Amino acid sequence: MTGVTRWTGREADLLRQAMRKKGKDFAELVGVNPRQIPRWKGRGETIELELDNQAALDTLLAQADPAVQQRFAALLTERAAVEHDERAEELLRADSRTRRHPVDGKVMTLVEEGIHLCGPDKRSVWLEPFLIDVYPTTNEDYARFVLATGHRPPQHWPGGRCPVTLATHPVVWVTWHDAIAYARWAGKDLPSARQWEKAARGPRGRIYPWGNEPTAAKANVAETGIDATTPVFRYQSGVSPYGVFDMCGNVWEWCATEEEPGNGRYELKGSAFTSPFERAAPSLQNAANATMKDNDTGFRCISIA
Known part of the structure; x- marks a missing residue:
């Protein structure tokens, strides 16, 4: 560890x-x-x-x-x-780009329009402005969605109820279809792979959210030895240039982008507590079938700015 x-x-x-x-x-x-x-x-x-x-x-x-x-x-x-994590709240209060979404109540931050350096080769890509959740969708967030819609709860909730000890951990055991259902309920969407990557790396194409140094201690990856999800606000030193948390480690996050058009497999970003740090760079690609669910896979949402 x-x-x-x-x-x-x-x-x-x-x-x-x-x-x-x-x-x-x-x-x-x-x-x-x-x-x-x-x-x-x-x-x-x-x-x-x-x-x-x-x-x-x-x-x-x-x-x-x-x-x-x-x-x-x-x-x-x-x-x-x-x-209650005062340091995380202070960070959010100090950032004028953040706002709270009216449906699911999650704090979102603005990613401005413009060119960003994308992929391992840092090619220039233009994106329109968008808002992205500062934190991944938590069990507590997902519980409100389940209560409002009657959607199937994740399999790790005892008796179908959100465990108090996991309330601020990212929700897992959700398929791509589950993630899309939540996003539609909230009036949001899943990020494209490029949107997710820009929010993680910033416009100048950092290798990691915090910079270019490969520091495993800034994320919940396999090397930390925790072997479980952690609260979404824990890794404050690992935030992205836009103040977005957990863009490396903790859980893989579903994106709206298909691996290939029509093949039913969607991109996943960010790596997880089960993954070695070498898989954590936001530019790396991963994908899975839309029906896949696991103990290390979750999501976050975006909306139009």
Whole structure:
């Protein structure tokens, strides 16, 4: 498991819990004064640790037993799923391009018209302006759709009800037809592969949403060792130039673009928690039959600007 993107007092305390260590013993492993440990815990996310402490925690996590790493990943995911994320909300409030959709209530952001560099060869492509969901469609979003339309719920919902612990995780086990049904209910559409890619890479054709550096810790991919979906707002350091989250990792996302006209297979973008980081670049292509559904496949929507 790689180091976390940003070590604060919160992540340090979760690692201590995962290792099942008392404060003094944990301080000795990190190489700090034992008085630092309760201070970190008390300050939580308001204190970003010194670089040498972050490096020590990275090493400690990387060398930990797999059981410890799994517990740490589970604690991170559980906390993120039930807590309000102020940092994500601040990002949205600061961005004048965002607005809330009147039907499904999701925050969308504007992708301006113009040329963008597309595909591995960075060819120039013109697109009209559009709005795209800042986050993938969550289980909570999909539950409102199911309640309003009577549409079949995903197979992983116990008794057909959205699990509270997965409310802010991307919905999965949805076919392309399920995704289209949601989009039509909301008065939206699925993005074309080119629209999705522009929202992920920006107009200048970054390799990844955050830039050109291959940093697996900025996305929920196989190398993180989480082996499950995570809350859609978790990877703030991995947002695209337009402020769009989870364009690498977490879940593959259905697009409106057919692989070949009439063959019933539609493009998927972004990779997933099951995929190696090498599959995460938004320019890469993937496709599946419209009836396919899996535990790592979801979607997000667009609308006309």
